Amino acid sequence: MVVSDVTDDESRAAALGLLGLSLITGIVLGSLFGGMVTEKYSPSTSFLVAAMLSVLSMVVVWFTIPAQTKQKKKDDKPKPKQGVFDVNELRRLLSVPNVARLLGTKFFLLMSVMVIQGILPVILTDIFELGAQDTGIFFMTAGIIGAFFQVVAVGPLSKRFTDKSLIILSSLLIAVSGILMAKATTISHMYIGFAPHVFGNVMFDVVINSALSKAVPQEDTGAIMGFTGTVYHLSMVLSPLLSALLLENVGFPSLGFTSSAINALLLLFMLL
Numbered sequence: 001m002v003v004s005d006v007t008d009d010e011s012r013a014a015a016l017g018l019l020g021l022s023l024i025t026g027i028v029l030g031s032l033f034g035g036m037v038t039e040k041y042s043p044s045t046s047f048l049v050a051a052m053l054s055v056l057s058m059v060v061v062w063f064t065i066p067a068q069t070k071q072k073k074k075d076d077k078p079k080p081k082q083g084v085f086d087v088n089e090l091r092r093l094l095s096v097p098n099v100a101r102l103l104g105t106k107f108f109l110l111m112s113v114m115v116i117q118g119i120l121p122v123i124l125t126d127i128f129e130l131g132a133q134d135t136g137i138f139f140m141t142a143g144i145i146g147a148f149f150q151v152v153a154v155g156p157l158s159k160r161f162t163d164k165s166l167i168i169l170s171s172l173l174i175a176v177s178g179i180l181m182a183k184a185t186t187i188s189h190m191y192i193g194f195a196p197h198v199f200g201n202v203m204f205d206v207v208i209n210s211a212l213s214k215a216v217p218q219e220d221t222g223a224i225m226g227f228t229g230t231v232y233h234l235s236m237v238l239s240p241l242l243s244a245l246l247l248e249n250v251g252f253p254s255l256g257f258t259s260s261a262i263n264a265l266l267l268l269f270m271l272l
Contacts, residue, residue, distance in 0.1 A: 025147060035136020093224055098215045105167060105266065106208045107231045112174055112262040113201050114239035116181065116255050119247060127252055128187045141191065146198045154203050163211040166203055168270055173200030175263035182256025193256075 030050075037046045094100045116123075124130045124138060157166055173196040180193030212228060213221045246254045 025143070029140075032136055032140040035133040035140075038132040038136075089223060090227060093216065093220060093227065096216055096220075099212065099224065102208055102212050102215065103227065103231055105270070106204070106228065107235055108262055108266050109167075109171060109174070109204050109208075110232060110235035111239055111242075112171075112178070112259040112266070113197070114235050115243050115246070115259050115262075116178065116197070117201075118236070118240045119243040119255070122247070123252060123255075124187075124190075128190065130187065138187075138191070138194075142194055142198050145195055146202045149199045149202050150206075153199070154206055157203070158207060158210070163207050164270065166207045167211075168267060170200040170204035170207070171263045171266050171270070173197070173203075175260040175267070178256040178259035178263070180256070182253040182260070184256075 034046050034050075037049060094103070121135060124135045130138065157169075161169075177193055177195070177197035177200065181190060181197070184190045184193050209225070209228060212224050216224045242258070243255060246258060
């Protein structure tokens with residue numbers, strides 16, 4: 001929300017990309033040190049370190065982020081106070097052109113990503129028999145790949161191509177990744193198959209968030225980013241259940257094929 005408030009339409013995609021890069025950097029370092037701490041000490045120690053870092057993050061936010069980041073206009077009228085989740089506000093935002101389509105697209109892309117990613121630690125430890133440190137190295141490598149794509153590809157591509165073209169490319173990459181991971185028999189295959197998954201995930205997240213913030217008036221960017229977070233958490237509620245059912249009853253390859261099938265339907269919808 002803060003990034004959307006302090007950037008204009010032209011620079012927003014690049015700024016969101018930098019925000020995503022900071023997240024990926026945290027994933028890289030967290031995966032590496034989390035695995036090392038768990039192996040040398042215990043899982044409880046990893047949770048304790050994470051809690052301490054969270055407190056540090058809260059302190060930094062408290063002292064560095066302004067209380068008000070929106071630029072107020074003279075003719076702005078104060079809005080009536082709303083609840084945490086306002087159905088009428090959601091209905092109003094969904095009536096804005098392209099907003100409902102973008103939110104729906106993001107939900108299904110997230111489902112296709114999380115059906116694999118949400119249960120990936122279980123896959124790595126139970127199927128490919130990796131220890132905590134090797135699992136951490138896998139996620140660290142994925143984070144490095146994501147950071148590389150974020151810096152080298154997402155920014156330049158967002159300036160050269162339309163949002164729709166990049167969302168289609170993201171969906172195609174995730175679909176290809178699903179097939180590659182479904183066919184994986186070694187951890188090397190998983191590394192190769194997971195690379196396009198990371199690229200597609202990084203790209204669609206930045207592009208759709210940027211497109212949503214451009215689709216609504218500036219005073220509504222905070223609200224639309226909030227509803228975007230709701231879409232993310234809804235996918236986090238549904239995808240683990242779907243992943244567990246598929247893994248338990250059909251097997252590991254079904255996760256990749258399901259991800260690819262979701263994206264195939266999504267590509268058909270976007271191209272029609």
